[in-house]
Amino acid sequence: MQQPLFRIEELHCAYGNGPKVLYVPQLHIERGGLVFIVGSSGVGKSTLLETLGLMNRTIRSASRLDFFPAEGRPKPLKACWAQPDQARASFRQQYFSFVFQQTNLMPNFTAGENMMAPALLNGQIGIQDKIRAYMAQLKLPPESFGASISDLSGGQRQRLAFIRGLMAPHEVLFGDEPTGNLDRHTAHSCMELLKRELRNDDRTGIIVSHDLALADAFADQIVPILLTMNDGRTSGFIDHQQVLHREATGSFHCNGEPVPNAEQWLAARLDTPYQPAKA
Numbered sequence: 001m002q003q004p005l006f007r008i009e010e011l012h013c014a015y016g017n018g019p020k021v022l023y024v025p026q027l028h029i030e031r032g033g034l035v036f037i038v039g040s041s042g043v044g045k046s047t048l049l050e051t052l053g054l055m056n057r058t059i060r061s062a063s064r065l066d067f068f069p070a071e072g073r074p075k076p077l078k079a080c081w082a083q084p085d086q087a088r089a090s091f092r093q094q095y096f097s098f099v100f101q102q103t104n105l106m107p108n109f110t111a112g113e114n115m116m117a118p119a120l121l122n123g124q125i126g127i128q129d130k131i132r133a134y135m136a137q138l139k140l141p142p143e144s145f146g147a148s149i150s151d152l153s154g155g156q157r158q159r160l161a162f163i164r165g166l167m168a169p170h171e172v173l174f175g176d177e178p179t180g181n182l183d184r185h186t187a188h189s190c191m192e193l194l195k196r197e198l199r200n201d202d203r204t205g206i207i208v209s210h211d212l213a214l215a216d217a218f219a220d221q222i223v224p225i226l227l228t229m230n231d232g233r234t235s236g237f238i239d240h241q242q243v244l245h246r247e248a249t250g251s252f253h254c255n256g257e258p259v260p261n262a263e264q265w266l267a268a269r270l271d272t273p274y275q276p277a278k279a
C-alpha cells in the first residue's frame with residue numbers, strides 16, 4: 001500500500017505581493033521512488049519545489065500543506081513557513097537534500113570533499129568506497145576525486161553535485177534540473193543510479209525537469225503543471241486528475257485510463273492553455 005509523503009489542498013503560490021503564479025487545488029505525492037514535475041517554462045515547477053522544500057517564501061495561502069516523515073506525526077509545512085529562517089533551515093537539514101542545475105559546490109574544497117560533506121555532517125563514516133563506485137558508474141575519472149572544482153567541466157561538476165545529493169541521507173531529495181547540463185546517455189545513467197539508491201533506502205526523489213523522455217523512462221509519478229490564462233496572464237495549475245502513475249506492469253495510467261506513451265501524452269498538454277473545470 002502506498003504511503004503519503006505530501007498532501008496539498010488549496011495551495012496558492014506567489015512571490016511577495018506579485019501575481020499568483022501557481023494554484024494547486026489538490027495534490028497527493030506518495031512516498032518512495034521518483035516523482036517528476038514537468039511543465040513549460042515559467043509555469044511554476046521550481047516554485048512548487050521551493051514551497052515543498054521550505055526554500056523560498058512562496059505561499060500566499062493553503063488550506064493544507066502536510067509532510068509525512070517516515071517516523072512521527074505529519075508536519076504541517078504551513079506552520080513551518082511561519083517560523084524564523086533558522087528553524088526552517090534545521091527542518092530542511094533534518095529531512096531534505098537538494099541538487100540544483102547550478103551545482104552550488106564549495107569552490108575551496110576538492111571534489112571528494114564536496115561529495116563527502118553532507119554524509120560526514122550527518123555522522124556517516126566509511127563513505128569513500130561508495131562515492132568512488134558512484135563516480136565509476138557516472139564515468140567520472142577516479143583522479144577527479146582530489147581535483148579542484150575549478151579544474152572540472154560543467155558536466156563533471158553536475159555529476160559531483162548529483163553524487164553529493166545522493167550521499168546526503170535525507171528521506172526526500174529535491175532536484176531542480178539535476179541533469180540539465182548532461183547529455184542524454186549520462187542523464188539516463190544518473191537517473192538509473194538515483195532510482196536504484198532511492199529504492200534501496202526507501203527515499204523519495206522529487207525532480208523538476210523539462211525532459212519528458214526522461215520522465216517517461218524513470219518516473220513513478222509525473223505531476224504536469226498546466227498553463228492557465230486568467231485576465232490575459234498565464235499561471236500554473238495542477239489538476240490531480242492529470243497526474244500520471246506508473247503501474248506494476250511498468251506502464252502509466254491517468255485517472256484510471258492507460259497512457260501508452262507518456263512523453264507524447266504530456267507534450268500534447270503542456271503548452272496549450274488549460275481550462276480547469278469549474279468546481
Ligand SMILES: Nc1ncnc2c1ncn2[C@@H]1O[C@H](COP(=O)(O)OP(=O)(O)OP(=O)(O)O)[C@@H](O)[C@H]1O
Nearest residue numbers: 015018021039040041042043044045046047048208
Ligand atoms: N524570486 C522570484 N520573484 C518573483 N517572481 C518569481 C521569482 N521566481 C520565479 N518567479 C516567477 O514565478 C513564475 C514561475 O517561475 P518558476 O521559476 O517556478 O517556473 P519554472 O516552471 O520553474 O520555469 P523554468 O522552467 O523556466 O525554470 C514565473 O512567472 C517567474 O517569473
